[in-house]
Amino acid sequence: MTTMKSVRTGAAGKVDVVDVERPVPGPKDVLVRMRACGICGTDTYFVHLGGTPYSPDGPAGSVVPLPLGHEPAGEIVEAGAEVTDLKAGDRVVVNPQGVPSGIIGCGGEHGAMSEYLLLEDAEIGRTVAVFPDSVPFDVAALNEPMAVARHCVNRSEAKPADKVVVFGAGPIGLGATIWLKLRGVEHVVVADVIPSRLETALAVGADAVVNSAEEDVTARLTELHGQAADSLGRPRAGTDIYIDAAGVAAVFHATVDAAKWGAKLVMVGVQKKADIDLGGMLRSELTLIASQGYPTEIFEVTPEIVEHHERFARLISHRVPFAEVERAFALAVTPGASEKVVVTFDDPE
Incomplete structure (x- = not known):
């Protein structure tokens, strides 16, 4: 044998x-x-x-x-x-x-x-x-984790003019950042609590970063994406899409606190249990989108990883x-x- x-x-x-x-x-x-x-x-x-x-x-x-x-x-x-x-x-x-x-x-x-x-x-x-x-x-x-990240971005339906924040600068969050920029999205912010991860986020193409352990996320997003409002006219950040690649309850809280009327939250990080302010979601008409795996993306990503392999190597x-x-x-x-x-x-x- x-x-x-x-x-x-x-x-x-x-x-x-x-x-x-x-x-x-x-x-x-x-x-x-x-x-x-x-x-x-x-x-x-x-x-x-x-x-x-x-x-x-x-x-x-x-x-x-x-x-x-x-x-x-x-x-x-x-x-x-x-x-x-x-x-x-x-x-x-x-x-x-x-x-x-x-x-x-x-x-x-x-x-x-x-x-x-x-x-x-x-x-x-x-x-x-x-x-x-x-x-x-x-x-x-x-290839496999980048397919997970690509499905998340596909689920977001992000357009070039959208303003996006990615919570979590691990491999999936950074992969999503790369795919968003390759998709033509003009402004992508990455939030994390580890400075070295934020440095990597900038290196792979993020337009700005937020250290969420030290900065007020809503205030920083408002500074970067402008001011909008929720359905009651209360001031909110102008961010269009929030991507949770961290899988922690604090992301939900930060998103509901910051979300303008009609914003989206795409959940790709694995959440355990989180108390969600449903009233806050209602006042923003926040759409929650779950993203699981890669139904079609597993080999959709391969040619672009080949083309941009030096960028992906930074992960x-x-x-x-x-x-x-x-x-x-x-x-x-x-x-x-x-x-x-x-x-x-x-x-x-």
Whole structure:
């Protein structure tokens, strides 16, 4: 039996590196040698928990270990006999939701934080997209989170003349900022509490930043976007669209306090529980729009990441070799220790 290294959830807050059987592709499958894989907030949730609570076979409340990794980029090393549009040597990004064995790294049979990844029923445009060697694998591994950010921007329906604020300068918020600017939106503000993140926001194209730990958000947005009013004529900021990429209750409060008549709030950050001032929303006729995943965007983003890969590369704060994967996850689960961690794999021999 040929084995490979694979990362799974261990005890709560830890990961285990285990030896597992290296997959063998069937006639419609491809085997991908991993070259880079990002660590996401969903991964850290599973790591904190020690697995997934979603097993249909276990008792209620049980936690089941699972393979990790759903932000992969790699190189095909073997293609099944019936695969006609892919070949060994192709550099690919992956749709984690495009395989029949379950979502890769999120409860499915396979995880991409492994030396090799099996993709069943592989097909360009559904399972994978091919990208050129001009793009580093670590940047290509941003394809999945940037699809999440793109869906959020698509849901906002932002137009060039709109004034937008993005709360949260993590990978999704910064990705949304890039997509907004590439969409032609003239003025995008990014709010966060960490100065280094705000510096990155400016570097990727934000027109202004707000340190929400030190500044009055409503006053600052009014200064930047002008003054408008709610339905009762009370002064409000002239911001058209608020994007919550932070997932904290304070974003809702800040938005309701600042929102003018007819503003939108797009929620892409995962909220736990938040007390919402429904009366305040009513007085602004604030539209709440939820954004989940990437129904159509997973490969819509790939050509533009290729074109603007140097800009997207700024989102990566740490590149950690697979041999030190435990350190990579320790960085990712520690608040404030990193922005975006990408695990890299050695070049093929």
